[in-house]
Amino acid sequence: MLMFSALPxxxxxxxxxxxxxxxxxxxxxxxxxxxxxxxxxxIQFYRYGIPQDNLEVKYELGGDMMPADKTGSVKLKNGxxxxxVGTMKTPGFRDCRLVAVIDGKVYKHHVKVxxxxxxxxxxxxxxxxxxxxxxKNLADAARCPMKxxxxxxxxxATEKADCYLIKLQCFxxxxxxxxxxxxxxxxxxxxVVLCPPGAGIKTIKEPKRHIYYAEEGCIxxxxxxxxxxxxxxxxxxxxxxxxxxNYLTNGLDNRNNYYMKKVYMSCVRAIDFxxxxxxWDGKNVIVQGGSQGGALALVTAGLDKRVTxxxxxxxxxxxxxxxxxxxxxxxxxxFKNYQGMDTPEKIRTMAYYDVVNFARRIKVPxxxxxxxxxxxxxxxxxxxxxxxLDCPKEALxxxxxxHWTSDVTEYGQLKWIQKHLK
Numbered sequence: 001m002l003m004f005s006a007l008p009x010x011x012x013x014x015x016x017x018x019x020x021x022x023x024x025x026x027x028x029x030x031x032x033x034x035x036x037x038x039x040x041x042x043i044q045f046y047r048y049g050i051p052q053d054n055l056e057v058k059y060e061l062g063g064d065m066m067p068a069d070k071t072g073s074v075k076l077k078n079g080x081x082x083x084x085v086g087t088m089k090t091p092g093f094r095d096c097r098l099v100a101v102i103d104g105k106v107y108k109h110h111v112k113v114x115x116x117x118x119x120x121x122x123x124x125x126x127x128x129x130x131x132x133x134x135x136k137n138l139a140d141a142a143r144c145p146m147k148x149x150x151x152x153x154x155x156x157a158t159e160k161a162d163c164y165l166i167k168l169q170c171f172x173x174x175x176x177x178x179x180x181x182x183x184x185x186x187x188x189x190x191x192v193v194l195c196p197p198g199a200g201i202k203t204i205k206e207p208k209r210h211i212y213y214a215e216e217g218c219i220x221x222x223x224x225x226x227x228x229x230x231x232x233x234x235x236x237x238x239x240x241x242x243x244x245x246n247y248l249t250n251g252l253d254n255r256n257n258y259y260m261k262k263v264y265m266s267c268v269r270a271i272d273f274x275x276x277x278x279x280w281d282g283k284n285v286i287v288q289g290g291s292q293g294g295a296l297a298l299v300t301a302g303l304d305k306r307v308t309x310x311x312x313x314x315x316x317x318x319x320x321x322x323x324x325x326x327x328x329x330x331x332x333x334x335f336k337n338y339q340g341m342d343t344p345e346k347i348r349t350m351a352y353y354d355v356v357n358f359a360r361r362i363k364v365p366x367x368x369x370x371x372x373x374x375x376x377x378x379x380x381x382x383x384x385x386x387x388x389l390d391c392p393k394e395a396l397x398x399x400x401x402x403h404w405t406s407d408v409t410e411y412g413q414l415k416w417i418q419k420h421l422k
Contacts, residue, residue, distance in 0.1 A: 012402065013109055013110065013373060013400075013402055019047055019048060020045065020046060020047050020100075020102075020107050021044075021045075021046040021049070022043070022044070022045055022098065022107070022109035023043070023044035023045075023046075024041050024042070024043050024044075024096070024098075024109065024111035025041065025042045025043075025044070026039060026040070026041050026085075026111070026113050027039065027040045027041070027042070028113070030399070031111075031112075031113045031114060031372055031399040032113070032114045032115075032117070033087070033113060033114065033115050033116075034115065034116050035087070035088055035089055035090060035091060035115045035116045035119075036087055036088075036089065036115075037087055037115070038084070038085075038086065038087050039084075039085040039086065039087065039094065039113045039115075040082055040083065040084055040085060041082070041083050041085055041096055041111055041113070042080060042081070042082050042083075043057060043074070043076075043080065043081055043082075043083060043098060043109075044076075044079050044080050045057065045076055045079055045100055045107075046079060047102065050079075051076070051078050051079020051080070052076055052079050052100075052102070053076060053077065053078055053079060054075055054076065054077075055075070055076045055079075055100055055102070056073055056074075056075055056076075056100070056101075057073060057074050057075075057076060057081065057098055057099065057100045058071070058072070058073045058098070058099045058100075059071065059072055059073065059074070059083055059096055059097060059098050059099070060096075060097045061083075061085060061086060061094060061095070061096055061097075062094070062095055062097075063088075063092060063093065063094060063095065063326075063327055063328070064092060064093035064094070064095055064112060064327065064328040064378045064379065064380045065095075065327075065328035065329075065333070065336065065375065065378050065380075066095075066326075066327065066328065068097070070086070083096055085113060087115065088115040090115075091115060091116040091117055091118075091119040091120045092114070092115060092117065092120065092327050092328075092380055093112045093113065093114045093115070093117065093328070093372065093378070093379050093380055094112065094113055094114075094115065095110055095111075095112045096110060096111050096112075096113075097109075097110040098110060098111075110373060110375075111372075111373060112372040112373055112379060113372070114372065114379065114383075117379065117380070117383040118383070118387065119387075120380060120383045120384050120387055121384065121387060121388070122319045122322070122354075122356040122384050122388060123319055123321055123322045123324055123325040123329075124319050124320070124321055124322070124350070124351055124354045124356050124357065125351060126351070126357050126360060127348075127351050127352055127357075130351075130352060130357055133255065133352055134303060134352075137261060137264075137265060138265070138268060138303065140265075141170070141171055141172075141265035141268065141269055142269075142272075144169065144170060144171060144172050144173060144175075144269070145169065145173065146168075146169065146170070146269070146272060146273065146276070147168075147169040148166055148167060148168040148169065148273060149166070149167045150164045150165075150166055150181070151164060151165045151166075151167075152164055152165075153165045153180060153207070156180065156182070156207040156208045156211070158208070158211055158215060159185075160184065160185055160186070160214070160215040161182050161183065161184060161185060161211050161214035161215050162182070162183055162184075162185055162214070163180055163181070163182045163207060163208075163211075163214075164180070164181045164182075164183075165178065165179075165180060165181075165230070165231070166178065166179045166180070166181050166221065166223075166273075167229075168269070168270065168273055170265070170266050170269030170270060170272070170273070171262045171265050171266050171269065175227060175262065176227045177223055177224060177225060177226075177227055177266050177270070178204075178223070178224050178227070178228065178229055178230055179204070179221045179222055179223035179224065179270070180204055180207040180221070180222050180230070181219070181220070181221050182207075182210075182211055182213060182214035182219070182220050182222075183214050183219045183220075183277075183279060184214050184215070184217055184218075184219075184279075187279075188217075188279065189279055189280065189281040189282065190217055190218055190219045190279055190280065190281055191217075191218050191219070191280075191281050191283070191284030191285070191286060191417075191421055192218070192219045192220075192221070192271075192274040192275060192277070192280050192284065192285055192286070193213055193218050193219065193220040193221070193286045193287075193288055193417065194220075194221050194223070194267065194270055194271055194274060194285075194286070194287045194288070194297075194300065195210070195220060195221065195222045195223065195287075195288050195289050195293065195297075196223055196225065196267055196287070196289045196292070196293040196296035196297060196300070197222075197223065197224050197225060197289070197292065197293050197296075198289075198290060198291040198292045198293050199248070199291060199292035199316060199331070199332070200241070200292075201226055201228070201237060201240055201241035201244050201247070202237055202241070203224070203228070203230040203232065203234070203237055204222055204223075204224055204230040207222065207230075210222070210410070212411065212414065213414055216414065216418070217418075218286075218414070218417070219274065219277060219279065219280065221270060221273070221274055223266075223267075223270055225262075225263045225266060225296075226244075226247070228240065246332075247259045247260075248260070248332045249332075249334070249338060249341075252334075252341075252345075252346045252349050252350070253343075253345045253346060253349065254345065254349065255348065255349045255352045255353075258349050258352075258353060260317075260353050261353075263296065264296070264299050264300075264303065264353070267287075267296050267299065267300040267303075267304075268300060268303055268304050271285060271287075271300070271304055271306060271307070275306065283308070283421075283422045284308050284309075284421050284422055285304075285306045285307050285308050286307070286308065286309045286310070286311070286417050287300045287301055287307055287309075287310050287311070288310070288311040288312070288413060288417070289311075289312060289313070290312070290313030290314060290405060291313065291314055291315070291316050291331070291376065291377055291403065292316045292317065292331075293312075293313075294312035294313045294314060294315035294316065294368075294377075295312070295315045295316045295317040295318065295355045297310050297311065297312045297315075298310060298312050298315055298355050298358055298359055298362065298366070298385065299317075299355060299358045301358070301362045301364060301366070302357075302358030302359060302360070302361040302362050303358065303361075307364055308364055308365075308420075308422060309364055309365045309366075309367075309417060309420045310362065310364060310365070310366045310367070311366075311367045311368075311413045311416065311417065312366070312367075312368050312369075312385075313368070313369050313370065313405050314369070314370040314371065314374055314376070314377040314382055314403060314405075315330075315355050315368070315370075315377060315381075315382065315385055316330060316331035316332070316355075316376075316377050317330055317331065317332075317353065317354060317355050318330035318331075318354065318355040318356055318377070318381040318382070318384060318385045319354065319355075319356050319380075319381045319384045319385075320332075320334055320350045320354055321334075321335070321347055321350050321351070321354075322380070322381060322384070323335035323336060324342070324347075327380055328378040328380040328381060329381065330354075330355070330377065330378075330381040331376055331377050331381075334346070334350070355385055356384060356385055356388050359385050359388050359389050360388055360390070362389060362390075362391050363390075363391050364391060364392075365391065365392040365393070365394075365420050366389055366391055366392070366393045366394075367393075367394045367395075367396070367413065367416045368382065368385070368386055368393070368394075368395050368396075369395065369396040369397070369398060369405060369409060369413075370382035370383075370395075370397060370398070370401070371397075371398045371399060371400060371401025371402060371403075371404075372397075372399040372400070372401070373399070373400060373401060373402045374401065374402050374403045375402065375403070376402075376403035377403060394416070396409065396412075
């Protein structure tokens with residue numbers, strides 16, 4: 001069993017330019033089964049494109065993000081073997097984790113299959129005063145004077161789009177966030193798109209990566225949440241991150257002091273800024289993001305009735321206390337990765353900040369995408385969010401994906417947004 005801890009759990013299923021290739025093929029084409037149905041997965045293993053014969057592959061089986069409940073091994077014949085993954089009596093996902101060793105080098109892979117995941121429901125309950133709590137916070141944040149600076153960032157502009165570095169006071173006096181604002185150069189009125197960031201203390205990477213939003217007629221603000229100027233060097237961010245600690249646990253004992261209150265309010269105030277722009281079309285406000293950014297997009301759509309559409313990839317912060325139900329909880333996996341999280345005070349705070357409780361409030365169209373092999377924001381919690389949405393909703397499910405989306409998928413989200421403009 002030491003084999004399974006030989007590599008970090010974040011190791012990719014498909015590393016770039018690897019000498020080996022794993023192929024895993026569940027016997028249901030969509031990787032989905034009904035509870036009680038038996039699942040089998042054919043595994044294939046190639047080295048330099050050649051099927052590896054008589055190679056031993058060890059495996060372990062367990063629930064999504066859960067310890068193994070069964071282990072075994074198979075020998076490949078013509079590079080192939082079949083593993084009985086078993087079944088589940090209750091809705092959820094089962095993970096088949098694989099290890100092969102060639103010339104002393106360990107190669108890992110895994111594949112998850114789902115059992116009636118459309119029936120998954122959250123462990124997290126809605127606090128009785130949830131609405132009142134957030135209405136008060138919104139009112140408090142709205143009293144903060146809207147102050148900002150706009151600095152041209154021509155290095156990220158194109159022939160069709162301008163870019164600006166924004167510094168915005170939006171939670172309390174002296175508390176700022178930064179962002180890159182891209183907008184079409186052509187005069188006109190345009191929808192606004194707010195893009196909150198993924199998790200971490202880091203700069204805004206590749207501000208031109210999604211410049212096509214502005215080039216195709218959207219004003220887009222890609223924001224950070226910690227008040228750190230993205231012009232700082234990577235080394236400075238690294239030092240600050242080391243000193244900062246884990247902000248996602250900061251103040252978790254008290255709902256009024258939790259770090260993410262500032263973040264949630266900053267997203268709403270960022271919309272205040274966007275709709276104050278003279279070239280906003282006066283109708284369309286979209287929120288879009290992935291992982292923590294997907295969580296923040298859904299939170300903002302739940303908090304702010306001005307939002308007209310929401311796009312989220314594999315949302316974090318979803319059913320975070322789900323581990324107490326004996327299954328995967330959402331990132332940051334408080335009960336799996338941290339000590340001292342299982343207290344009444346912290347569990348109570350989690351409920352006020354959990355994405356599922358904001359998702360219950362959303363009434364505008366939502367588009368969500370997620371993969372089954374994700375061990376950061378597991379499919380269990382993405383399904384739970386999707387299942388509680390009571391609004392027009394669409395899902396792009398990409399079973400093979402881990403914690404990533406392709407450029408084609410991300411561009412497709414802009415196309416979805418354009419189809420849902422008023």
